[in-house]
Amino acid sequence: MNLRERGGALWQRAEGALDRVVGGGTLNPLRHLGALAFLCFWLLAISGIYVYAVLDTSATGAYGSIDALSRDQWFLGGWLRSLHRYAADAFVVTMLAHLLREWLLGRYSGFRRFSWLTGVPLLPLAFASAIGGFWLNWDKLGQFSAIATAEFIDWLPFFASPLTRNFLGVASVSDRLFSLFVFVHLGVPLLIVFAMWFHIQRVAHAEVFPPRRLAIAATAMLIALAFALPVLSQGPADLAVAPGALALDWWLLFIHPLVYATSAGAVWLLLALTLVALFALPFIPQPAAAPVAEVDPANCSGCRRCFDDCPYTAITMIPHPNRRIGYQMAQVDADLCASCGICVGACPSSTPFRKSAKLVTGIDMPQSPINALRERMEAALERMPAGAPKWVVFGCDQGANVARLGAPDVAAFSLICTGMLPPSFIEYALRGGVDGVLVTGCSEGGCAFRLGQRWTRERLLGAREPHLRASVPRERVATVWADVGEEATVEAALAALRLRVSGATPPTHARLRYG
Numbered sequence: 001m002n003l004r005e006r007g008g009a010l011w012q013r014a015e016g017a018l019d020r021v022v023g024g025g026t027l028n029p030l031r032h033l034g035a036l037a038f039l040c041f042w043l044l045a046i047s048g049i050y051v052y053a054v055l056d057t058s059a060t061g062a063y064g065s066i067d068a069l070s071r072d073q074w075f076l077g078g079w080l081r082s083l084h085r086y087a088a089d090a091f092v093v094t095m096l097a098h099l100l101r102e103w104l105l106g107r108y109s110g111f112r113r114f115s116w117l118t119g120v121p122l123l124p125l126a127f128a129s130a131i132g133g134f135w136l137n138w139d140k141l142g143q144f145s146a147i148a149t150a151e152f153i154d155w156l157p158f159f160a161s162p163l164t165r166n167f168l169g170v171a172s173v174s175d176r177l178f179s180l181f182v183f184v185h186l187g188v189p190l191l192i193v194f195a196m197w198f199h200i201q202r203v204a205h206a207e208v209f210p211p212r213r214l215a216i217a218a219t220a221m222l223i224a225l226a227f228a229l230p231v232l233s234q235g236p237a238d239l240a241v242a243p244g245a246l247a248l249d250w251w252l253l254f255i256h257p258l259v260y261a262t263s264a265g266a267v268w269l270l271l272a273l274t275l276v277a278l279f280a281l282p283f284i285p286q287p288a289a290a291p292v293a294e295v296d297p298a299n300c301s302g303c304r305r306c307f308d309d310c311p312y313t314a315i316t317m318i319p320h321p322n323r324r325i326g327y328q329m330a331q332v333d334a335d336l337c338a339s340c341g342i343c344v345g346a347c348p349s350s351t352p353f354r355k356s357a358k359l360v361t362g363i364d365m366p367q368s369p370i371n372a373l374r375e376r377m378e379a380a381l382e383r384m385p386a387g388a389p390k391w392v393v394f395g396c397d398q399g400a401n402v403a404r405l406g407a408p409d410v411a412a413f414s415l416i417c418t419g420m421l422p423p424s425f426i427e428y429a430l431r432g433g434v435d436g437v438l439v440t441g442c443s444e445g446g447c448a449f450r451l452g453q454r455w456t457r458e459r460l461l462g463a464r465e466p467h468l469r470a471s472v473p474r475e476r477v478a479t480v481w482a483d484v485g486e487e488a489t490v491e492a493a494l495a496a497l498r499l500r501v502s503g504a505t506p507p508t509h510a511r512l513r514y515g
Helices: 003-022 033-054 062-072 074-104 110-119 122-137 140-154 163-167 175-199 212-228 255-261 264-283 305-309 342-346 370-383 424-431 452-461 487-502
Strands: 315-319 328-332 391-396 410-415 436-441 477-481
Touching: 003 074, 033 062, 033 074, 033 175, 033 212, 062 074, 062 122, 074 110, 074 122, 074 212, 110 175, 110 264, 122 140, 122 175, 140 163, 140 255, 140 264, 255 264, 305 315, 305 342, 342 452, 370 410, 370 424, 391 424, 391 487, 424 436, 436 452, 436 487, 452 477, 477 487
Parallel strands: 391 410, 391 436, 436 477
Antiparallel strands: 315 328
16 A cells, blocks of 8 residues: 555545544535535635625725725624635635545546546636735735735746836836736636536536535634634735735745745746646556446437436437437446446346346446346355345445455445445345345445445435335345445444344245246
8 A cells, every 4th residue: 555545544534533523424524625615615706796896996095995894894894804815715725635635535547537637727726816815905915925926926037027016116006007916816716617617527416515514514614713813904015115024824825935935946846846746647557447337239228317327427328229219328438437337226227136047237337247246146145044044235345345244144245336236136135035135335425436325325215216116124224334444333234234123023025036
Protein backbone atom coordinates (compact mmCIF):
# COMPACT_ATOMS: atom_id res chain seq x y z
CA MET A 1 0.00 0.00 0.00
CA ASN A 2 1.54 3.32 -1.09
CA LEU A 3 1.33 6.69 0.65
CA ARG A 4 -1.82 7.77 -1.20
CA GLU A 5 -3.62 4.51 -0.42
CA ARG A 6 -2.68 4.74 3.25
CA GLY A 7 -3.98 8.30 3.28
CA GLY A 8 -7.19 7.11 1.66
CA ALA A 9 -7.65 4.44 4.31
CA LEU A 10 -7.14 7.03 7.04
CA TRP A 11 -9.66 9.34 5.37
CA GLN A 12 -12.26 6.58 5.21
CA ARG A 13 -11.71 5.77 8.88
CA ALA A 14 -12.18 9.46 9.70
CA GLU A 15 -15.43 9.49 7.71
CA GLY A 16 -16.63 6.40 9.56
CA ALA A 17 -15.78 7.91 12.93
CA LEU A 18 -17.62 11.13 12.07
CA ASP A 19 -20.61 9.07 10.87
CA ARG A 20 -20.93 7.67 14.38
CA VAL A 21 -20.71 11.15 15.90
CA VAL A 22 -23.32 12.83 13.66
CA GLY A 23 -25.57 9.81 13.28
CA GLY A 24 -24.90 8.70 9.71
CA GLY A 25 -23.53 9.80 6.35
CA THR A 26 -26.39 12.21 5.65
CA LEU A 27 -25.01 14.73 8.14
CA ASN A 28 -21.34 13.94 7.56
CA PRO A 29 -19.73 16.94 5.80
CA LEU A 30 -16.75 14.82 4.72
CA ARG A 31 -19.07 12.84 2.45
CA HIS A 32 -20.64 15.92 0.82
CA LEU A 33 -17.69 18.24 0.19
CA GLY A 34 -18.54 18.92 -3.44
CA ALA A 35 -22.15 19.74 -2.62
CA LEU A 36 -21.05 21.96 0.29
CA ALA A 37 -18.79 23.87 -2.11
CA PHE A 38 -21.82 24.48 -4.34
CA LEU A 39 -23.79 25.69 -1.31
CA CYS A 40 -21.01 28.09 -0.31
CA PHE A 41 -20.91 29.48 -3.83
CA TRP A 42 -24.63 30.20 -3.82
CA LEU A 43 -24.32 31.88 -0.42
CA LEU A 44 -21.51 33.96 -1.91
CA ALA A 45 -23.71 34.94 -4.84
CA ILE A 46 -26.76 35.84 -2.71
CA SER A 47 -24.83 37.91 -0.18
CA GLY A 48 -22.69 39.45 -2.92
CA ILE A 49 -25.73 40.78 -4.80
CA TYR A 50 -26.72 42.94 -1.84
CA VAL A 51 -23.18 44.08 -1.13
CA TYR A 52 -22.66 45.08 -4.74
CA ALA A 53 -26.01 46.91 -4.83
CA VAL A 54 -24.82 49.36 -2.17
CA LEU A 55 -21.18 49.52 -3.32
CA ASP A 56 -19.90 52.81 -4.67
CA THR A 57 -17.55 51.64 -7.40
CA SER A 58 -15.55 54.86 -7.49
CA ALA A 59 -12.04 55.21 -6.10
CA THR A 60 -13.15 57.83 -3.59
CA GLY A 61 -16.45 56.26 -2.51
CA ALA A 62 -15.68 52.53 -2.32
CA TYR A 63 -14.27 52.46 1.19
CA GLY A 64 -17.03 54.58 2.72
CA SER A 65 -19.86 52.57 1.13
CA ILE A 66 -18.44 49.23 2.31
CA ASP A 67 -17.50 50.47 5.77
CA ALA A 68 -21.01 51.86 6.27
CA LEU A 69 -22.44 48.37 5.80
CA SER A 70 -20.73 47.09 8.93
CA ARG A 71 -21.20 50.20 11.07
CA ASP A 72 -24.55 51.66 10.00
CA GLN A 73 -26.38 48.54 8.72
CA TRP A 74 -25.01 45.81 10.97
CA PHE A 75 -28.49 44.28 11.21
CA LEU A 76 -28.54 43.52 7.47
CA GLY A 77 -25.60 44.73 5.42
CA GLY A 78 -23.04 44.05 8.12
CA TRP A 79 -23.78 40.38 8.58
CA LEU A 80 -24.28 39.91 4.84
CA ARG A 81 -20.83 41.35 4.23
CA SER A 82 -19.39 39.04 6.89
CA LEU A 83 -21.32 36.08 5.47
CA HIS A 84 -19.84 36.91 2.07
CA ARG A 85 -16.30 36.68 3.46
CA TYR A 86 -16.82 33.53 5.49
CA ALA A 87 -18.64 31.80 2.62
CA ALA A 88 -15.63 32.61 0.43
CA ASP A 89 -13.30 30.99 2.97
CA ALA A 90 -15.58 27.97 3.23
CA PHE A 91 -15.83 27.71 -0.57
CA VAL A 92 -12.06 27.47 -0.90
CA VAL A 93 -11.68 25.09 2.06
CA THR A 94 -14.37 22.68 0.83
CA MET A 95 -12.96 22.74 -2.71
CA LEU A 96 -9.46 21.91 -1.49
CA ALA A 97 -10.79 19.19 0.82
CA HIS A 98 -12.88 17.76 -2.03
CA LEU A 99 -9.80 17.68 -4.27
CA LEU A 100 -7.74 16.01 -1.54
CA ARG A 101 -10.44 13.39 -0.87
CA GLU A 102 -10.79 12.44 -4.53
CA TRP A 103 -7.01 12.12 -4.85
CA LEU A 104 -6.61 10.05 -1.69
CA LEU A 105 -9.38 7.69 -2.84
CA GLY A 106 -7.83 7.40 -6.32
CA ARG A 107 -10.79 8.98 -8.08
CA TYR A 108 -9.05 10.96 -10.80
CA SER A 109 -8.40 8.65 -13.76
CA GLY A 110 -10.33 6.53 -16.21
CA PHE A 111 -14.02 7.38 -16.34
CA ARG A 112 -13.40 10.09 -13.70
CA ARG A 113 -10.75 11.89 -15.77
CA PHE A 114 -13.18 14.42 -17.22
CA SER A 115 -14.47 15.49 -13.81
CA TRP A 116 -10.94 15.85 -12.46
CA LEU A 117 -9.66 17.87 -15.41
CA THR A 118 -12.66 20.22 -15.32
CA GLY A 119 -12.45 20.62 -11.55
CA VAL A 120 -8.80 21.69 -11.30
CA PRO A 121 -9.31 25.04 -13.14
CA LEU A 122 -11.84 26.04 -10.47
CA LEU A 123 -8.98 26.51 -7.99
CA PRO A 124 -7.14 29.40 -9.72
CA LEU A 125 -10.47 30.96 -10.74
CA ALA A 126 -11.72 30.92 -7.14
CA PHE A 127 -8.54 32.50 -5.76
CA ALA A 128 -8.46 35.15 -8.50
CA SER A 129 -12.04 36.21 -7.75
CA ALA A 130 -11.49 36.13 -3.97
CA ILE A 131 -8.33 38.25 -4.11
CA GLY A 132 -10.09 40.76 -6.37
CA GLY A 133 -12.82 41.12 -3.77
CA PHE A 134 -10.38 42.57 -1.25
CA TRP A 135 -9.43 45.32 -3.70
CA LEU A 136 -13.04 46.55 -3.91
CA ASN A 137 -13.03 47.33 -0.19
CA TRP A 138 -10.10 49.69 -0.80
CA ASP A 139 -9.05 49.64 2.83
CA LYS A 140 -5.49 49.07 3.98
CA LEU A 141 -5.80 45.32 3.39
CA GLY A 142 -7.17 45.91 -0.10
CA GLN A 143 -4.31 48.32 -0.80
CA PHE A 144 -1.74 45.78 0.38
CA SER A 145 -3.32 43.00 -1.70
CA ALA A 146 -3.61 45.10 -4.86
CA ILE A 147 0.00 46.26 -4.73
CA ALA A 148 1.29 42.80 -3.81
CA THR A 149 -0.64 41.27 -6.71
CA ALA A 150 0.69 43.90 -9.13
CA GLU A 151 4.26 43.21 -8.02
CA PHE A 152 3.68 39.49 -8.36
CA ILE A 153 2.28 39.80 -11.90
CA ASP A 154 4.99 42.28 -12.93
CA TRP A 155 7.54 39.49 -12.57
CA LEU A 156 6.09 38.02 -15.78
CA PRO A 157 7.48 39.62 -18.97
CA PHE A 158 4.04 40.11 -20.50
CA PHE A 159 3.27 43.80 -19.96
CA ALA A 160 4.90 46.78 -21.67
CA SER A 161 4.62 48.84 -18.50
CA PRO A 162 4.51 47.56 -14.93
CA LEU A 163 1.13 47.30 -13.21
CA THR A 164 2.56 48.88 -10.08
CA ARG A 165 2.47 52.24 -11.89
CA ASN A 166 -1.23 52.30 -11.04
CA PHE A 167 -0.34 52.66 -7.35
CA LEU A 168 2.40 55.30 -7.42
CA GLY A 169 0.16 57.93 -5.88
CA VAL A 170 -3.39 58.82 -4.91
CA ALA A 171 -4.04 60.32 -8.33
CA SER A 172 -3.03 57.03 -10.00
CA VAL A 173 -5.99 55.15 -8.52
CA SER A 174 -8.78 56.15 -10.88
CA ASP A 175 -12.37 55.06 -11.36
CA ARG A 176 -11.18 53.25 -14.47
CA LEU A 177 -8.91 51.09 -12.31
CA PHE A 178 -11.88 50.30 -10.08
CA SER A 179 -13.79 49.16 -13.16
CA LEU A 180 -11.01 46.60 -13.62
CA PHE A 181 -11.40 45.53 -9.99
CA VAL A 182 -15.15 45.05 -10.51
CA PHE A 183 -14.53 43.01 -13.65
CA VAL A 184 -12.10 40.70 -11.85
CA HIS A 185 -14.38 40.14 -8.86
CA LEU A 186 -17.63 39.80 -10.80
CA GLY A 187 -16.48 38.55 -14.20
CA VAL A 188 -14.44 35.62 -12.92
CA PRO A 189 -17.39 34.14 -10.93
CA LEU A 190 -19.30 33.91 -14.21
CA LEU A 191 -16.49 31.70 -15.46
CA ILE A 192 -16.74 29.73 -12.22
CA VAL A 193 -20.47 29.13 -12.80
CA PHE A 194 -19.72 27.79 -16.28
CA ALA A 195 -16.82 25.68 -14.99
CA MET A 196 -18.97 24.19 -12.20
CA TRP A 197 -21.69 23.33 -14.72
CA PHE A 198 -19.10 21.78 -17.04
CA HIS A 199 -17.57 19.88 -14.11
CA ILE A 200 -20.72 17.82 -13.50
CA GLN A 201 -21.73 17.18 -17.11
CA ARG A 202 -20.65 13.53 -17.07
CA VAL A 203 -22.06 12.83 -13.62
CA ALA A 204 -25.67 11.66 -13.52
CA HIS A 205 -27.81 12.87 -10.62
CA ALA A 206 -24.99 15.21 -9.55
CA GLU A 207 -25.23 16.35 -5.93
CA VAL A 208 -25.24 20.13 -6.33
CA PHE A 209 -26.93 20.72 -2.99
CA PRO A 210 -26.15 18.88 0.26
CA PRO A 211 -28.85 17.05 2.25
CA ARG A 212 -31.30 19.53 3.71
CA ARG A 213 -30.31 19.17 7.36
CA LEU A 214 -26.61 19.46 6.50
CA ALA A 215 -27.29 22.51 4.32
CA ILE A 216 -29.25 24.19 7.10
CA ALA A 217 -26.54 23.38 9.65
CA ALA A 218 -23.74 24.70 7.42
CA THR A 219 -25.65 27.89 6.58
CA ALA A 220 -26.54 28.48 10.22
CA MET A 221 -22.91 28.04 11.23
CA LEU A 222 -21.73 30.64 8.70
CA ILE A 223 -24.47 33.08 9.73
CA ALA A 224 -23.60 32.61 13.41
CA LEU A 225 -19.94 33.24 12.61
CA ALA A 226 -20.91 36.40 10.71
CA PHE A 227 -22.75 37.74 13.78
CA ALA A 228 -20.15 36.60 16.32
CA LEU A 229 -17.06 37.82 14.41
CA PRO A 230 -18.18 40.58 12.02
CA VAL A 231 -15.79 41.53 9.24
CA LEU A 232 -14.69 45.17 9.48
CA SER A 233 -12.66 47.40 7.18
CA GLN A 234 -9.10 48.07 8.31
CA GLY A 235 -8.92 51.79 7.70
CA PRO A 236 -9.02 53.65 4.37
CA ALA A 237 -6.27 52.98 1.86
CA ASP A 238 -3.54 55.62 1.73
CA LEU A 239 -0.86 55.17 -0.92
CA ALA A 240 1.31 57.71 0.86
CA VAL A 241 1.65 55.38 3.84
CA ALA A 242 2.74 51.75 3.83
CA PRO A 243 0.17 49.57 5.63
CA GLY A 244 1.23 48.41 9.09
CA ALA A 245 -0.07 45.39 10.94
CA LEU A 246 -3.00 43.84 9.09
CA ALA A 247 -5.53 41.11 9.92
CA LEU A 248 -4.79 38.83 6.99
CA ASP A 249 -7.25 36.26 5.62
CA TRP A 250 -4.78 33.38 5.39
CA TRP A 251 -7.14 31.14 3.43
CA LEU A 252 -7.53 33.59 0.57
CA LEU A 253 -4.43 35.78 0.71
CA PHE A 254 -1.71 33.30 1.68
CA ILE A 255 0.05 33.88 -1.62
CA HIS A 256 1.18 37.42 -0.68
CA PRO A 257 3.27 36.52 2.40
CA LEU A 258 4.52 33.48 0.50
CA VAL A 259 5.88 35.74 -2.25
CA TYR A 260 7.55 38.07 0.24
CA ALA A 261 9.01 35.12 2.17
CA THR A 262 10.55 33.63 -1.00
CA SER A 263 10.33 35.40 -4.36
CA ALA A 264 7.81 35.99 -7.13
CA GLY A 265 9.70 33.64 -9.44
CA ALA A 266 9.72 30.84 -6.88
CA VAL A 267 5.97 31.14 -6.26
CA TRP A 268 5.19 31.24 -9.99
CA LEU A 269 7.26 28.08 -10.41
CA LEU A 270 5.48 26.44 -7.47
CA LEU A 271 2.03 27.31 -8.86
CA ALA A 272 2.97 26.13 -12.36
CA LEU A 273 4.35 22.81 -11.10
CA THR A 274 1.29 22.27 -8.91
CA LEU A 275 -1.13 22.86 -11.78
CA VAL A 276 0.92 20.73 -14.19
CA ALA A 277 1.00 17.91 -11.64
CA LEU A 278 -2.76 18.11 -11.07
CA PHE A 279 -3.50 18.10 -14.79
CA ALA A 280 -1.01 15.29 -15.46
CA LEU A 281 -2.26 13.04 -12.67
CA PRO A 282 -5.10 11.40 -14.67
CA PHE A 283 -2.66 10.48 -17.45
CA ILE A 284 -0.27 8.50 -15.26
CA PRO A 285 -0.45 4.85 -16.39
CA GLN A 286 -2.89 2.89 -14.24
CA PRO A 287 -3.60 -0.84 -13.90
CA ALA A 288 -5.68 -2.24 -16.72
CA ALA A 289 -9.30 -1.12 -16.43
CA ALA A 290 -11.98 -3.71 -15.71
CA PRO A 291 -14.15 -4.83 -18.64
CA VAL A 292 -17.13 -2.57 -19.24
CA ALA A 293 -20.79 -3.53 -19.30
CA GLU A 294 -22.00 -5.38 -22.39
CA VAL A 295 -25.46 -5.20 -23.94
CA ASP A 296 -27.20 -8.27 -25.38
CA PRO A 297 -29.58 -7.03 -28.11
CA ALA A 298 -31.68 -10.20 -27.93
CA ASN A 299 -32.52 -9.53 -24.26
CA CYS A 300 -32.56 -5.72 -24.16
CA SER A 301 -36.13 -4.39 -24.29
CA GLY A 302 -35.19 -0.72 -24.26
CA CYS A 303 -36.82 -0.12 -20.86
CA ARG A 304 -34.27 2.67 -20.09
CA ARG A 305 -33.78 1.61 -16.47
CA CYS A 306 -30.03 1.18 -16.94
CA PHE A 307 -29.97 4.57 -18.67
CA ASP A 308 -31.71 6.18 -15.70
CA ASP A 309 -29.56 4.49 -13.05
CA CYS A 310 -26.06 4.82 -14.56
CA PRO A 311 -24.03 7.12 -12.25
CA TYR A 312 -21.75 8.40 -15.02
CA THR A 313 -24.06 8.81 -18.07
CA ALA A 314 -22.19 5.97 -19.76
CA ILE A 315 -25.38 4.57 -21.32
CA THR A 316 -27.32 6.06 -24.19
CA MET A 317 -30.40 4.73 -25.96
CA ILE A 318 -30.21 3.95 -29.68
CA PRO A 319 -32.69 2.40 -32.15
CA HIS A 320 -32.93 -1.34 -31.70
CA PRO A 321 -30.98 -3.19 -34.44
CA ASN A 322 -33.84 -5.58 -35.18
CA ARG A 323 -35.97 -2.52 -36.08
CA ARG A 324 -38.78 -3.39 -33.70
CA ILE A 325 -41.12 -0.39 -33.81
CA GLY A 326 -41.18 1.58 -30.60
CA TYR A 327 -38.17 -0.20 -29.09
CA GLN A 328 -34.76 1.10 -28.26
CA MET A 329 -31.58 -0.55 -27.08
CA ALA A 330 -28.94 0.50 -24.54
CA GLN A 331 -25.46 1.35 -25.77
CA VAL A 332 -22.43 1.59 -23.45
CA ASP A 333 -19.71 4.22 -23.88
CA ALA A 334 -16.57 2.34 -22.85
CA ASP A 335 -14.71 5.55 -21.96
CA LEU A 336 -17.37 6.53 -19.41
CA CYS A 337 -18.31 3.14 -17.99
CA ALA A 338 -17.21 2.63 -14.37
CA SER A 339 -17.62 -1.19 -14.59
CA CYS A 340 -19.75 -0.99 -11.45
CA GLY A 341 -22.61 -3.26 -12.55
CA ILE A 342 -25.36 -0.95 -11.29
CA CYS A 343 -26.98 -1.28 -14.70
CA VAL A 344 -27.23 -5.06 -14.18
CA GLY A 345 -29.21 -4.55 -10.98
CA ALA A 346 -31.54 -2.22 -12.87
CA CYS A 347 -32.22 -4.59 -15.77
CA PRO A 348 -35.61 -6.39 -15.49
CA SER A 349 -34.20 -9.40 -17.37
CA SER A 350 -31.69 -10.03 -14.55
CA THR A 351 -34.25 -11.98 -12.53
CA PRO A 352 -33.05 -15.45 -11.44
CA PHE A 353 -36.59 -16.81 -11.83
CA ARG A 354 -36.11 -17.10 -15.59
CA LYS A 355 -36.24 -20.80 -16.47
CA SER A 356 -33.45 -20.76 -19.05
CA ALA A 357 -30.48 -22.96 -18.20
CA LYS A 358 -28.20 -19.95 -18.52
CA LEU A 359 -29.35 -16.57 -17.25
CA VAL A 360 -28.63 -14.08 -20.04
CA THR A 361 -29.61 -10.48 -19.32
CA GLY A 362 -30.06 -7.35 -21.39
CA ILE A 363 -26.89 -5.87 -19.92
CA ASP A 364 -24.22 -7.69 -17.92
CA MET A 365 -20.66 -7.53 -16.61
CA PRO A 366 -18.42 -10.00 -18.49
CA GLN A 367 -16.03 -10.39 -15.53
CA SER A 368 -18.89 -11.16 -13.13
CA PRO A 369 -22.02 -12.25 -15.03
CA ILE A 370 -25.26 -12.41 -13.10
CA ASN A 371 -25.70 -16.05 -14.15
CA ALA A 372 -22.55 -16.90 -12.19
CA LEU A 373 -24.12 -15.39 -9.07
CA ARG A 374 -27.21 -17.58 -9.48
CA GLU A 375 -25.08 -20.69 -9.97
CA ARG A 376 -22.86 -19.89 -6.98
CA MET A 377 -25.86 -19.26 -4.75
CA GLU A 378 -27.60 -22.46 -5.77
CA ALA A 379 -24.42 -24.48 -5.23
CA ALA A 380 -23.79 -22.90 -1.82
CA LEU A 381 -27.31 -23.61 -0.60
CA GLU A 382 -27.10 -27.23 -1.79
CA ARG A 383 -23.94 -27.70 0.30
CA MET A 384 -25.55 -26.43 3.49
CA PRO A 385 -26.78 -29.02 6.01
CA ALA A 386 -30.38 -30.03 5.38
CA GLY A 387 -32.86 -28.83 7.98
CA ALA A 388 -30.42 -26.34 9.53
CA PRO A 389 -30.86 -22.55 9.40
CA LYS A 390 -29.46 -20.94 6.27
CA TRP A 391 -28.36 -17.35 5.78
CA VAL A 392 -27.31 -15.42 2.70
CA VAL A 393 -25.27 -12.22 2.72
CA PHE A 394 -24.90 -10.03 -0.36
CA GLY A 395 -21.96 -7.65 -0.03
CA CYS A 396 -19.82 -5.25 -2.00
CA ASP A 397 -16.18 -5.41 -3.07
CA GLN A 398 -15.81 -1.73 -2.14
CA GLY A 399 -17.32 -2.04 1.35
CA ALA A 400 -16.89 -4.28 4.36
CA ASN A 401 -15.40 -7.69 3.54
CA VAL A 402 -18.27 -10.18 3.77
CA ALA A 403 -15.90 -13.14 3.32
CA ARG A 404 -15.28 -12.89 7.08
CA LEU A 405 -18.86 -14.07 7.61
CA GLY A 406 -18.19 -17.42 6.01
CA ALA A 407 -19.64 -20.25 8.11
CA PRO A 408 -21.35 -23.60 7.45
CA ASP A 409 -24.77 -21.94 7.62
CA VAL A 410 -23.81 -18.66 5.89
CA ALA A 411 -23.33 -18.11 2.16
CA ALA A 412 -21.65 -14.75 1.48
CA PHE A 413 -21.44 -13.23 -1.99
CA SER A 414 -19.48 -10.09 -2.79
CA LEU A 415 -20.48 -8.09 -5.87
CA ILE A 416 -18.63 -5.37 -7.73
CA CYS A 417 -21.13 -2.97 -6.17
CA THR A 418 -24.22 -3.71 -4.12
CA GLY A 419 -26.17 -1.79 -6.77
CA MET A 420 -25.49 -4.76 -9.06
CA LEU A 421 -27.87 -6.92 -7.01
CA PRO A 422 -31.30 -7.40 -8.58
CA PRO A 423 -33.88 -7.41 -5.72
CA SER A 424 -35.38 -10.59 -7.15
CA PHE A 425 -32.29 -12.49 -5.96
CA ILE A 426 -33.38 -11.84 -2.38
CA GLU A 427 -36.78 -13.38 -3.04
CA TYR A 428 -35.11 -16.24 -4.93
CA ALA A 429 -32.94 -17.03 -1.92
CA LEU A 430 -35.88 -16.94 0.49
CA ARG A 431 -37.96 -19.22 -1.72
CA GLY A 432 -34.98 -21.55 -1.88
CA GLY A 433 -35.17 -22.21 1.85
CA VAL A 434 -32.99 -19.43 3.23
CA ASP A 435 -34.08 -18.18 6.64
CA GLY A 436 -32.83 -14.63 6.17
CA VAL A 437 -30.94 -12.35 3.77
CA LEU A 438 -28.58 -9.55 4.77
CA VAL A 439 -27.62 -6.90 2.20
CA THR A 440 -24.61 -4.71 2.86
CA GLY A 441 -22.51 -2.20 0.97
CA CYS A 442 -20.68 1.10 1.29
CA SER A 443 -21.91 3.44 4.00
CA GLU A 444 -24.59 6.00 3.26
CA GLY A 445 -23.14 8.79 1.17
CA GLY A 446 -19.87 6.89 0.72
CA CYS A 447 -20.59 4.61 -2.25
CA ALA A 448 -17.46 4.16 -4.35
CA PHE A 449 -19.67 4.44 -7.43
CA ARG A 450 -21.80 7.27 -6.02
CA LEU A 451 -25.30 5.77 -6.38
CA GLY A 452 -25.03 2.04 -5.71
CA GLN A 453 -26.02 2.22 -2.04
CA ARG A 454 -28.78 4.74 -2.73
CA TRP A 455 -30.37 2.79 -5.57
CA THR A 456 -30.17 -0.48 -3.60
CA ARG A 457 -31.93 1.06 -0.61
CA GLU A 458 -34.66 2.56 -2.80
CA ARG A 459 -35.19 -0.71 -4.67
CA LEU A 460 -35.60 -2.65 -1.43
CA LEU A 461 -38.01 -0.01 -0.10
CA GLY A 462 -40.10 -0.25 -3.27
CA ALA A 463 -39.31 3.34 -4.31
CA ARG A 464 -37.33 2.41 -7.42
CA GLU A 465 -37.64 -0.19 -10.15
CA PRO A 466 -36.95 -3.02 -10.11
CA HIS A 467 -38.22 -3.24 -6.54
CA LEU A 468 -38.48 -6.00 -3.99
CA ARG A 469 -41.98 -7.39 -4.20
CA ALA A 470 -44.40 -6.67 -1.35
CA SER A 471 -44.99 -10.40 -0.81
CA VAL A 472 -41.41 -10.88 0.41
CA PRO A 473 -41.41 -11.14 4.25
CA ARG A 474 -39.54 -8.03 5.34
CA GLU A 475 -38.71 -9.45 8.76
CA ARG A 476 -36.36 -11.88 6.98
CA VAL A 477 -34.46 -9.16 5.11
CA ALA A 478 -32.00 -6.71 6.66
CA THR A 479 -29.61 -4.08 5.39
CA VAL A 480 -26.49 -2.57 6.90
CA TRP A 481 -24.11 -0.07 5.30
CA ALA A 482 -20.47 -0.40 6.30
CA ASP A 483 -17.12 0.53 4.78
CA VAL A 484 -13.84 -1.39 4.70
CA GLY A 485 -12.70 -2.02 8.25
CA GLU A 486 -16.25 -2.08 9.65
CA GLU A 487 -16.77 -5.83 9.30
CA ALA A 488 -17.78 -6.02 12.96
CA THR A 489 -20.81 -3.87 12.12
CA VAL A 490 -21.90 -6.39 9.48
CA GLU A 491 -21.35 -9.31 11.86
CA ALA A 492 -23.51 -7.57 14.46
CA ALA A 493 -26.25 -6.99 11.87
CA LEU A 494 -26.24 -10.66 10.90
CA ALA A 495 -26.47 -11.66 14.57
CA ALA A 496 -29.42 -9.29 15.00
CA LEU A 497 -31.12 -10.82 11.96
CA ARG A 498 -30.64 -14.30 13.39
CA LEU A 499 -32.31 -13.27 16.64
CA ARG A 500 -35.16 -11.54 14.86
CA VAL A 501 -35.92 -14.46 12.56
CA SER A 502 -35.64 -17.01 15.34
CA GLY A 503 -38.80 -15.55 16.87
CA ALA A 504 -40.66 -15.36 13.55
CA THR A 505 -43.07 -17.88 12.12
CA PRO A 506 -41.24 -20.45 9.97
CA PRO A 507 -41.56 -19.78 6.24
CA THR A 508 -44.47 -21.48 4.50
CA HIS A 509 -43.49 -20.67 0.93
CA ALA A 510 -42.47 -23.45 -1.45
CA ARG A 511 -38.82 -24.27 -1.87
CA LEU A 512 -37.20 -24.03 -5.29
CA ARG A 513 -35.62 -27.11 -6.76
CA TYR A 514 -32.09 -26.30 -7.90
CA GLY A 515 -30.24 -28.03 -10.67
